[in-house]
Amino acid sequence: MHQADFADLDAFTAVAHARGFRGAASVRNVSASSLSEAVRRLEARLGVRLLNRTTRSVTPTEAGQKLLDRLTPALADVALALDEVNAFRDSPTxxxxxxxxxxxxxxxxxxxxxxxxxxxxxxxxxxxxxxxxxxxxxxxxxxxxxxxxxxxxxxxxxxxxxPQRFVVVGAPAYFAVHGRPGHPREVLDHACIRHRFASGVTHPWEFEKAGEVIRISPTGPLISTSIDLELRACLAGVGLIATFEEFVAEDLAAGRLESVLGDWLPPFTxxxxxxxxxxxxxxxxxxxxxxxxxxxxxxxx
Missing domain, CATH: 3.40.190.10 (Periplasmic binding protein-like II)
Structure with a gap:
């Protein structure tokens, strides 16, 4: 097998596993066009189409899947063999x-x-x-x-x-106007700043004390995917946020933010x-x- 053949086979497996040229290129830190050319070269040499390409997806053909099933463990063995040699270095690379x-x-x-x-x-x-x-x-x-x-x-x-923990925090100016919740259910009476994850989900706020678990879905004027925007809004007195304690540690220490309901927010793994x-x-x-x-x-x- 020529070195070019091996490189083309490796490119094919990367694209097939990633189900796309861009995803494989990102993982391999190469250009998508170079992977595309490698796969075309391999298909031309073998005389059979290995991948079905559409604007939305890349999937192996029947022939491509059979080749992929054989290549995956073989290439993994090659990688492991090289890596075992790497382990003999003073510091691995x-x-x-x-x-x-x-x-x-x-x-x-x-x-x-x-x-x-x-x-x-x-x-x-x-x-x-x-x-x-x-x-x-x-x-x-x-x-x-x-x-x-x-x-x-x-x-x-x-x-x-x-261990880490969540905290519910607000600015002193907010508490001066709206007061402090003394129980998790009282959070529903406050303006809350919520975080939306990349999946589109906005998780409820969860509290626990003496075996009692309370989950609430607060409302408020701001929902964001940016923790930095949420934190700035909280500092400006827009409302309360529930977030990792590490995110707001400096603001808590400086008195720019204050926490509430701490006895309902135990540490977690x-x-x-x-x-x-x-x-x-x-x-x-x-x-x-x-x-x-x-x-x-x-x-x-």
Whole structure:
């Protein structure tokens, strides 16, 4: 097999798994046109169409699916063989691709990644921050981060940070005019600023105390997908927000915001790093997992 043949086969599997040229190009950090040319070259050499292309999707043909089923484990074995050699380096090289919620990218990773990258200068860390649930492995990521949701089968979960908590906060000027809720149900009488996730969902606010759980869907003048806009509106006295305590820690410490209903908002389990429970891990991922475990053992979070 020529080197060009191998590269074209690899390009085909990337496009087929991503179900699109743009998605595969994003994962591989190459241009979509180069992947398209590689697939056309492979189809011409084999004399058979491998992918059905429409304006909305790219899917394997019957022949393409049969080839994909054979190639996927074979290319995985090649990658593992190369990675086993990589493990003998003093410091592994390669790319670590992580899919994380936006709060983790904003709060957890900024303090963690510089230390990791200083220990492993040969590793490039690629972080995609999004708040939608996807199959991170099918999308080409090495690992993902989630909160305490149900994990897929055959996944290992490692704590990435310590417990966190939500807080309900407002500006002193708001409380001076509207008063403070003394019970979660009284939040319904207040102007609230709500967050809409990329999925389109606006989650209810959840409170818990002594085994009693209360979920409410507050109303208010602003709904946004931007936490920065929500925070600025809250500081301006528009209404209350419920958000991660880390997002508003400086404003709380400075007195620009004040919290309410703290006894109804207990801590919850922090983010979990999850990855497949396979015997061989890519060297960059193994290095990161070992680093995370070491940080926890050292009491750094």
């Amino acid at each position: 390669g790319t670590l691709r992580l899919n994380v919620p936006s709060v983790v990218a904003r709060v957890t990773l900024p303090a963690m990644l510089p230390r990791f990258m200083a220990l492993h200068p040969g590793i490039t860390v690629e972080v995609t921050a999004e708040d939608t649930f996807i199959d991170v492995l099918a999308a080409g990521f090495d690992a993902g981060v989630r909160y305490d949701e149900r994990m897929e089968k055959d996944m290992i979960a490692v704590p990435l940070a310590g 922090g983010p979990l790093l999850y990855y497949p429970s396979r015997r061989h891990m890519p060297a960059p991922l193994r290095a990161f997992v070992d680093f995370v475990k070491g940080e926890r053992a050292a009491g750094n979070w």
